[in-house]
Amino acid sequence: MENKIFDWRRFGNVINHDIRNMWPTFGPTLLIIVLLPLLIWLGALVFGDITTITIPTSIRLTVIALVISLAGIMAPSRLYRTANLPKKGIYFAMLPASKFEKYLSMLLMVMVVVPIAAICGSLVLDTLLSALPFGPYRDFLWASAPVWDWMSGNSYEDFEFYEIFFAKFTPMASIGGLVLSYINGTALFLFTSTLFKKHKVLYTILWLYLIEFVLTLIATPIIITKMLANDAMWITNYFDKFDPEQFVVAVYWIGNGIEFFFAALFIWWAGYRLRRMHY
Secondary structure, three states: OOOOOOOHHHHHHHHHHHHHOHHHHHHHHHHHHHOHHHHHHHHHHHHOOOOOOOOOHHHHHHHHHHHHHHHHHHHHHHHOOOOOOOOOOHHHHOOOOOHHHHHHHHHHHHHHHHHHHHHHHHHHHHHHHHHOOOOOOOOOHHHOHHHHHHHHOHHHOOOHHHHHHHHHOOHHHHHHHHHHHHHHHHHHHHHHHOOOOOOHHHHHHHHHHHHHHHHHHHHHHHHHHHHHOOOOOHHHHHHOOOOHHHHHHHHHHHHHHHHHHHHHHHHHHHHHHHHOOOO
């Protein structure tokens, strides 16, 4: 008897469909995103001294991280642009797979396939630019000492927070935190892609700004009240109760806990909305 919720054959077919559909719907956008570091490279080449200008490895890694994050932000609204539209979404609704299989394929695409594609594209571009006999990329990324310093925590030895962090946690803890942050951000834009019918990324950013603005309006009077009550150091005094190691560990676990909570919430909420969608 065929399973109506999950079947490996149907699931494989819908994944194959989504992967084949990736280039027509998202390929050009992803290519533009991956090529963004080229603008920084060209800018440094044009406005700097071609013989001495160097872009530090830390900046190159940061730019690659931003490229991956931007790809995750844009992916849901491009890959599944019509999934929540009453008429155009019929194509998505009629795919020969269960709603669970289609949503699982969506998660696999935006959480795994897209970041892997962004990472591979970024590394290929970085390698090609590093191989040129001129330009601000002086070393290959994998051969650059600061990369290994970052992995071991040596590049942060002048900052007590990071010194304690790498003493208490392995480098994989940092990578795990970055992965969780990517999942959380992508899950948010996946949820809002089921909410907004057009300009999905723009509307999400505007709503985030509005929420931040409202929270600032609420928090500002509280802070001013505390300052007028001659208790301006209340936050510092509160955190002084922790020793530095406890503080670093608390920040790591509380921060990751909050990221995990919102990632799970947005993933569930997006799935719930798609499951209840009427076409």
